[in-house]
Every structure is written in C-alpha cells, then in structure tokens.
C-alpha cells in the first residue's frame with residue numbers, strides 16, 4: 001500500500017475533464033452548451049465557492065457545494081425540496097398518459113408508499129441472494145472475451161452496457177424477455193439517447209405538443225417497453241395462478257408480491273410496470289458507466305490495476321462477501337465515481353423560503369446539487385482532479401464528509417439500488433481483473449453529461465489474457 005500511496009502522490013494520474021470557464025456564458029451560449037454537454041457550463045467559481053446564487057435560464061438558482069447546506073436540503077429540510085420540474089420533464093419524456101409514476105419521479109404520498117413497499121426488496125441480504133447469478137453473467141461475458149485471442153480490441157463501454165443488461169435481465173425478470181433481448185437493447189439505447197439531452201423547450205417549459213428532437217423516438221421506445229412489460233406481467237400472473245411452484249424468485253415477483261408494511265396494500269399493475277421500467281432506466285446505464293470509467297482509470301494506473309487484480313485473484317468464494325473483502329478494488333471504484341459520478345447532477349425546487357449558509361432562498365428557487373462539482377471542489381478535496389484511490393482506503397475513507405461524496409445521493413431519496421449497484425460492480429470487476437489485463441487505446445475519453453456521465457465516443461481497450 002505504501003508504494004501505491006507514494007506512486008499516486010508523486011505523479012497521480014489526472015484524467016481529462018473540460019476546463020472550467022473563466023467567465024459565465026451568455027443566455028444563447030448556455031442553451032447551446034446545455035444541449036451539448038451541461039458540465040461545460042460550470043465556471044471556475046463553481047469549483048471554488050461553497051454557494052452560488054443568482055438568476056439562470058430556469059429562474060432563480062442556487063448551486064450548493066457546502067456539505068452542511070447539502071445535508072440541510074437532502075435530509076433536515078428534505079420535505080421542502082421536491083424534485084424540480086425540469087428534471088421531471090426530461091425523465092418523463094415519452095411516458096404515455098395514464099402510465100404510473102416510478103419511484104424516481106414520484107412525489108408526496110405516492111413516493112412514500114412506493115418507497116416503503118419496495119425497500120424490503122433492496123436490503124443487503126436480499127441483494128446478496130442475487131450475487132451468484134450476477135457472477136454467472138459476469139463470468140459468461142469474460143468467457144466470451146477470452147475465446148478471442150490475446151490482443152483483441154474490446155469496446156469496453158458497449159461491453160459494460162451488455163453485462164449490466166445481462167445482470168438486470170436475470171435478476172429483474174429471469175430473462176423472460178429473452179426473445180426480445182435485441183429489441184430491448186435497441187429500444188433502451190434509443191430511449192436513453194433521446195431523453196438524455198436537455199432540450200431548450202424543456203428549459204423554458206414550452207407546451208408539450210411542440211416537437212423536441214428525438215422525443216418521437218423516445219415515445220416509440222416507451223410504447224415498446226410498455227408493451228413488453230405488460231406481456232411480461234401477464235405471463236407472470238398466469239404462472240402465479242397456474243404453477244406457483246415454478247414462479248422465479250426475482251425482483252419482478254418481489255414487486256408483484258410486495259405490500260406496504262404500514263397498510264398492507266400492494267402495488268397496482270400500472271405501478272409494478274412503472275417501477276420495473278424505472279429500475280431498468282435508473283439501474284442499467286448508471287452502473288455500466290461507473291464500470292467503464294473504473295476500468296479506464298485502472299487501465300491508466302498499472303500499479304492500482306495490479307493491486308486490485310491481486311485482491312480479485314484471492315477473493316473469498318462467496319461473491320455476496322466481495323463488497324467488503326477487497327478494500328483496494330472498492331476504493332478504486334469509489335474514487336472512479338468521485339471523478340466521474342454516473343449521476344453528475346441532482347436538482348430540487350424550494351417549496352417555501354429557506355436559508356442556505358447565509359443566503360436567503362426564495363420559494364421556487366432551483367437548488368442544484370451537482371456531484372460533478374462537489375467531487376471536484378477545491379475546498380473539499382486535496383488534488384481534486386487526480387485519481388487517488390488511497391483516499392477511500394480504510395483509515396482514510398472515514399475522514400470523508402458524508403455530504404462531500406454523493407454518487408448515490410443522500411437522505412430519504414438516496415438511491416434505492418446502491419447496494420445492488422455496488423455488489424454488481426465488485427462482481428463484474430473481479431471477474432474481469434482475475435482473468436484479463438486491459439490497456440486503454442486512443443485518445444483520453446471526454447466526459448459528456450447526458451443524465452448519466454458517459455465517455456464521448458468509444459472506450460476501446462486491448463485485452464491480454466492472464
């Protein structure tokens with residue numbers, strides 16, 4: 001560990017990131033840059049000041065980088081800060097009238113009831129039961145790689161989208177959409193691509209009937225999913241009725257059987273469908289991107305790769321234990337999500353007036369909590385732009401403020417799939433590290449914010465079999 005520490009400190013690897021702007025953009029410039037890559041709108045001050053308030057395209061806005069104020073918004077006064085309408089408009093693109101709202105976009109009583117009902121399906125014990133099937137899918141993916149010769153070139157971004165799809169398909173609905181797998185991947189890619197862009201009409205809350213580029217395609221994809229999910233639920237209901245002993249123990253069954261611990265009420269069919277879709281949309285690309293960035297950063301820092309590979313080769317037999325068994329690998333994964341948070345920005349709207357730090361916040365103000373900024377903030381991190389997993393090693397990890405590191409958010413709306421995602425990540429990374437070595441090829445990837453933070457273009461890597 002000491003040699004790793006000294007290597008990182010001597011010349012830590014600094015991955016490419018867009019340079020902060022010296023001056024804020026004008027209105028027109030902001031519209032263009034927001035549509036292309038929102039993280040390119042931030043100025044130097046956003047990386048240096050704790051709180052920045054002022055007018056913006058979407059009205060009064062405050063960007064909150066101070067841990068105390070973040071805790072206030074996400075925890076202490078969370079009831080005053082609902083998800084903001086711009087975020088909702090982007091996330092709900094393509095939903096048909098009458099379709100239920102999933103946990104991610106629900107508010108108020110619907111959110112409370114849904115969260116209570118779904119929480120038991122995401123406990124560490126429940127998620128641990130999925131570890132063997134996660135491992136089987138991850139191993140199958142690496143098996144396919146090693147059938148090719150050493151030196152083969154892999155498009156790691158696509159491979160990670162593929163493996164996280166395989167894992168979601170197995171754990172969510174036991175591959176029951178297998179005959180539609182190609183359609184599933186195609187429609188999901190089309191949907192995420194279309195909804196991932198901030199459209200100027202959405203910024204200004206223009207009427208819904210005005211055409212947004214790509215929204216027609218998003219709507220087609222939503223309809224495709226609604227059809228596929230409704231067939232899936234229909235088959236599962238029939239199985240529950242006719243052959244209950246054959247019903248698989250997956251998340252779909254859990255959702256269909258789940259009931260609110262306070263009232264005993266279950267989810268309606270529209271709610272099961274909306275939440276199944278939410279898990280796919282919220283859980284698939286986020287995890288894939290986190291994995292892609294981690295492999296890229298490890299590939300660029302050979303000593304960390306070797307340290308993690310050694311841990312992976314000595315991993316305990318039971319994959320459900322891997323989350324806590326490999327400190328260096330976990331630290332590398334956490335540090336990767338610091339530099340490239342899969343969800344680079346969250347936002348809320350103030351329901352009533354409040355004060356953040358010493359700044360008064362008027363009702364209706366948009367509150368931005370951007371992990372991209374917070375994780376790279378000069379007041380919160382030493383050498384913020386450098387890849388230094390030792391920050392997250394036991395002994396150091398405890399010193400990080402809970403509200404300075406937010407890849408999964410915090411407070412009542414913290415990611416419900418956080419344990420699932422972390423367990424999946426440790427399993428996929430371990431399966432890769434113990435069998436192959438990857439070398440990054442081509443230009444340094446450029447992070448682009450499209451709801452998630454993805455590398456622009458392909459993440460090509462050369463594979464050598466170990």
Ligand code: HEM
Pocket residue numbers: 103104105115278279282283284286287290341342343346347406407408409410412413414415416417418420421
């Ligand atoms: C590395 C992977 C992931 C990251 C970085 C991530 C990140 C996040 C973040 C930051 C939030 C909070 C958003 C906010 O407060 O505005 C969130 C919420 C959520 N995530 Fe994740 N997520 C990941 C994986 C998953 C997975 C695997 C699932 C499901 C299987 C999932 C399901 C959800 C849901 C349903 C919510 C909404 C929770 C609520 O509002 O009560 N996520 N996620």
